[in-house]
Amino acid sequence: MRDFQIRRLAAAALLPLIAAASWTAPSAKAGESRPAHAIAMHGEPRYPAGFDHFGYVDPDAPKGGVFRNAATGTFDTLNPHITRGRAALGLGYVTESLMRRSWDEPFSLYGLIAESITVPDDRSWVEFTLRPEARWHDGWPITPADVLFSWRTLRDHGRPNHRSYYARVATAIQTGERSVRFTFSEEGASEDGTGDREMALIMGLMPILPEHAWKGRDFDRTTLEPPLGSGPYRIDRFEPGRSIVYRRVPDYWGRDLSINRGQYNFDEIRYDYYRDDGVALEAFKAGAYDFRRETDPAKWATGYDFPAARDGRVTLETLAHGRPEPMRALIFNTRRPWFSDRRVRAALAQALDFDWINRALFHGAYHRTASYYPNSELAAEGPPGPAELAVLEPLRRDLPPEVFGPAYVPPSTDGGGPAGLRANLRRALDLLAQAGWTIREGGLVDAAGAALEFEILLVSPDDEKIALEYGRALRRIGVVARVRTVDSAQYQARLEDFDFDMTLNRWTSTLSPGNEQPYYWGSEAADQRGSRNYAGIRSPAIDALAKGLGAATDRADLVARVRALDRALTWGHYVVPLHHLPGDRVAYWSRLRRPAVTPIYGMVIDAWWSAD
Structure with a gap:
């Protein structure tokens, strides 16, 4: 842990040098597509440039409180990007991607770390321009070098799906002070020669890792060293295999973005691990955690007749959605x-x-x-x-x-x-x-x-x-x-x-x-x-x-x-x-509140908040 803190301090000391550096961007080619704030797999994105917030959030949701969740089993690593080990839940709150998905469209992405995306009509390449304000939790700016490092690392050492996706990139280059371009190989093309139109979006969802924190370390080994991230939360404390707690970053760089408005409302998010789901259900009844998604109809029919559910302190709901259920x-x-x-x-x-x-x-x-x-x-x-x-x-x-x-x-x-x-x-x-x-x-x-x-x-x-x-x-x-x-x-x-x-x-x-x-x-x-x-x-x-x-x-x-x-x-x-089941059956203690709108993919727990 001490070595990690030293690296963070060293990185912060270099900030003035980075700010003083300059990059001369190559001239734009004639006929290239123009940068956009979002991209849809098919058709046009639902939300226009400059939109205020997603339609399934309450933009005025209050901040504060604690959200206690449960998991079954255990965890032994804080690196979710490799096959080794069992990663703790919630690490997605720490690591961000270039773009973020909206949950009321089949597949559309909006700029997160990237302020814009540029693709040609055939989607044979994609270019991202990063937001100048995007920062790691140690204050270091997120740069094209981080994006290229993330691509190389996940391509060579990531999970099998990442290795497969990112190997389809033929070339990856920095094209400006804050921009990076990925050009795709023909490997993913269909037999008729049509290109893989999804790869531009796949790259937008790539987790971005800090080069200065990972360089020189073995990425493909399990670790219990808290990762440096850029997201709305950082790891506050944990007991290996038993619990992990995330605390909201008060000066999170992306807190005012339209895609984040009305979300990430809890000051603290906690996951406690239980031996099995039966034990977890009893813990929920005792008030040990706040929210539960029930997938067992027998438990739903017979397991929720307890005082807090009868007197209204616990709410039971079935929330309809339009997403595919798991096979x-x-x-x-x-x-x-x-x-x-x-x-x-x-x-x-x-x-x-x-x-x-x-x-x-x-x-x-x-x-x-x-x-x-x-x-x-x-x-x-x-x-x-x-x-x-x-x-x-x-x-x-x-x-x-x-x-x-x-x-x-x-x-x-x-x-x-x-x-x-x-x-x-x-x-x-x-x-x-x-x-x-x-x-x-x-x-x-x-x-x-x-x-x-x-x-x-x-x-x-x-x-x-x-x-x-x-x-x-x-x-x-x-x-x-x-x-x-x-x-x-x-x-x-x-x-x-x-x-x-x-x-x-x-x-x-x-x-x-x-x-x-x-x-x-x-x-x-x-x-x-x-x-x-x-x-x-x-x-x-x-x-x-x-x-x-x-x-x-x-x-x-x-x-x-x-x-x-x-x-x-x-x-x-x-x-x-x-x-x-055709809907989400949920039980939650009454101090939790949720938005009035449930999007097509179902409830978005990041848009809930605490009434305490």
Whole structure:
């Protein structure tokens, strides 16, 4: 810690030298696009230059108070940009990006560290001009050198998705005293030569790191040294693995920006870590923390009948939204030979009696997930339309024939019950027989006599009831599925190494899926440690569909491309899809207040405030 403080003092001492330095900008090229305050993936940004505040905040929200939150598990690093370790929650309050997303548009960015963005019509490059007032917490100015350092560092040592994104930059140069330009390679271009239109926005969301604080240090190692940042909060104190507290920076350089008005209202934000969610719920009832998002319908139905909820000290609400819900599923690891056959995966999906599970365990609250983009216009419906077929037809030979018919519908037991499940299990055995599996002495074996046995890896005890019920159904067709729950650190390590047979996890997408999708489903990511291609998907067609999203020229084109990808993924039977809720169920103590407007992506907790 002492070495870090010395570096900060040295950096501050050099400020006069930086201020005295000058940079001669090269002449602008004729015909280049003009700088803009914002950029939208498709169409025009909602908010014009000079806007006062986002529409989902209260610009007059008071400042002050403490916001206490909860997390489950533990943490062992304060560097969230690498695969090693489990990072503490809330570090995004410390580190900023060049631009910031608005939450009432599918995908638009507005200047944060960058005061303007410039792109040509083909988006083959992007240039950012930094705000002169942008500062690190030690007073050092944020410079183009910091931006270039961040790009190089994250490209070479960052998380797999960052390494993939930033490797698509062919050249990166400083073009003026406060400006930097990234020119993109053709790697992300689609087969028709159309460029990846999302990369300009991807660069706008790049975390910016201080070169003077990181230079000479091992970036790819875990650390408990508080990072130097530029955001509205800095780390105030922490107990490794138990709690972390962020304090609002009183002289935060960006406090008066329109994109920040009405946000970051709490003086202090605290995260306390609990062993599991059951313990965390009891702590909430006791008033140990202030806000809780409930994702378990059983707990929502039966766990909130306590005095503070009955007398109004705790508010219970369901807040509607229009974002895609996560695709939550039991995920087959197709790297395992017994899951490499699509027929086997389709057969095993027949054994999940969702109708009974939803009624008996979750009070009928869940919707069955049938898409990788549920609860949104991006989910495939009916047969593919002309725009989808235009994307799918060139890939027909590499896709299951079902992709060109009606959209995928998960197996149903017609309300749940023995008869419906028996019919599904008979279909499962037919599919397994086609794949070469037969029942022998009560067990399912292949031609060599090897039994179909696997482990379902979990991290939350709350998921055991689903996995155990699924395992009981599988036993009826001779399949042995053992359930194992491990602690969060072990689970994360095994997940990053793809050291599991089946696991229960999820993928989250926005209303504008793009460059993260190859990281979820791409062949290259299948063998990349720490990627989110948990299923190990290796499909030339899915590679092409995922990479093609960035080439969409307008919103309608993007929706068609995502729906085509959705069909390929669902009919690939890489998961046993589970369920989702169409709204956010939240509970909070009455001293918290929230804005009247909830944007399309759902509540923005940074716009809440304290009434104390």
